[in-house]
Amino acid sequence: xxxxxxxxxxxxxxxxxxxxxxxxxxxxxxxxxxxxxxxxxxxxxxxxxxxxxxxxxxxxxxxxxxxxxxxxxxxxxxxxxxxxxxxxxxxxxxxxxxxxxxxxxxxxxxxxxxxxxxxxxxxxxxxxxxxxxxxxxxxxxxxxxxxxxxxxxxxxxxxxxxxxxxxxxxxxxxxxxxxxxxxxxxxxxxxxxxxxxxxxxxxxxxxxxxxxxxxxxxxxxxxxxxxxxxxxxxx
Numbered sequence: 001x002x003x004x005x006x007x008x009x010x011x012x013x014x015x016x017x018x019x020x021x022x023x024x025x026x027x028x029x030x031x032x033x034x035x036x037x038x039x040x041x042x043x044x045x046x047x048x049x050x051x052x053x054x055x056x057x058x059x060x061x062x063x064x065x066x067x068x069x070x071x072x073x074x075x076x077x078x079x080x081x082x083x084x085x086x087x088x089x090x091x092x093x094x095x096x097x098x099x100x101x102x103x104x105x106x107x108x109x110x111x112x113x114x115x116x117x118x119x120x121x122x123x124x125x126x127x128x129x130x131x132x133x134x135x136x137x138x139x140x141x142x143x144x145x146x147x148x149x150x151x152x153x154x155x156x157x158x159x160x161x162x163x164x165x166x167x168x169x170x171x172x173x174x175x176x177x178x179x180x181x182x183x184x185x186x187x188x189x190x191x192x193x194x195x196x197x198x199x200x201x202x203x204x205x206x207x208x209x210x211x212x213x214x215x216x217x218x219x220x221x222x223x224x225x226x227x228x229x230x231x232x233x234x235x
Contacts, residue, residue, distance in 0.1 A: 025130065032130040040127035040206055049205075050123065052115035053108075059194075059212040060108055063180060066220035070176035083226045121205075128204045136207035141215055144197040151189050179223040 025032065043049050051057075073080040128136060180187070194215070198208050 029130055036130055036133065037127045044123040044125070050121065052119055052121045053112050054121070055208055055212060056108055056111045058209055059216055062213045062216035063220065066217050067176045067179065070220065070224045070226070074175070080226070123205055127206060133204070133207055133210065136201065136203045137210050137214060140197050140201055140203050140207065140211045141218070143201060144193055144215060147193045147197060148190060151193060174223050174225040176220050176224040179220045
């Protein structure tokens with residue numbers, strides 16, 4: 001079984017990049033907030049942004065993007081295979097695509113039908129500040145992770161609930177497309193946790209959009225079978 005150690009150079013490189021980003025953010029916060037307001041002023045009148053199904057469409061497009069990104073890495077970029085926990089495995093192809101399409105239809109179709117009859121999307125004129133945007137996204141990711149931790153734990157601890165989650169663990173080794181390989185009820189629980197989180201925190205629509213992009217990446221990465229970059233395999 002391969003083990004991994006953190007590259008010291010990589011750690012310090014990322015620390016320096018993070019420090020530079022933080023300093024730039026603090027010193028240029030007002031400028032960034034002004035640009036954010038200008039961006040939101042244009043966005044909030046765009047027909048796609050105004051559409052009631054915009055958020056689920058963003059989540060679906062984000063999942064498709066991240067899953068296929070890992071699929072391309074697996075198939076065409078051998079360098080990234082060194083970060084796989086299970087070594088060089090056969091990349092998922094049409095089977096993963098099939099599961100993804102099933103999940104997309106099951107998730108998106110009911111929401112599109114609901115949104116066609118219930119008009120509820122209201123977009124405020126004011127954008128959050130740059131700091132407010134980051135804080136809202138960080139808070140929503142934390143709360144979602146906290147909520148779904150207990151749901152996920154219950155699905156594993158209680159046998160009477162195990163059937164809901166069994167399908168998600170029927171393939172080994174893991175590939176990125178496994179993030180959407182689950183039962184309808186299992187997937188619905190994830191969606192409910194996300195909706196409850198964003199509504200409870202009253203996140204700004206811009207924060208909600210960014211949250212969906214970030215959280216779908218995090219979920220896809222945890223199912224990709226890869227360790228994070230900056231780690232090297234030791235035999």
